[in-house]
Amino acid sequence: MNSLNKTFLPTKNYKNRNWFIIDCKGQKLGRLATIIVALLKGKVKPNYYPSIDMGDYIILINADSIILNETSKHYIVNKPGRPGHSLKIKNVLDCLPKLTIERAVKGMLSATETKRLMKRLNIYNGQNHPHKAQVPIEIDIATFGLRTQFINNNIQLT
Secondary structure, three states: OOOOOOOOOOOOOOOOOOEEEEEOOOOEHHHHHHHHHHHHHOOOOOOOOOOOOOOOEEEEEOHHHOEOOOOOOOEEEEOOOOOOOOOEEEEHHHOOHHHHHHHHHHOOOOHHHHHHHHHHEEEOOOOOOOOHHHOOEEEOOOOOOOOOEEEOOEEEOO
């Protein structure tokens, strides 16, 4: 039987994951988090399909030099729920940058996606990372947009 549907639908066995490295120096947290979520989900790939996990691995370096909005005040409230323990309120600017980036990315994902996709996000404060053997592709956030297409593992701007 000859099928009329020629659309490529990836199966669960279709593993074509790339490794990307992003330098966070001088980047704003919100814009960085939206690009990270798109890469983790695989939305920038031409063969993206919502029910199949097509996302990539991401390495973030220089996470300690991200830009946060210092004029607005954001707080993290920890309520342990135990008798005798009080509320702990922390300022977001005083927290670790890894925690801040993870919290921003988790807020953009659903509960089931968070468990699965956050395993592929690696955050490092310095320039060094242990993933050199994977030969990650370096992404410049200034030229990267959500209209960027990955064709044959090469980045093409449209």
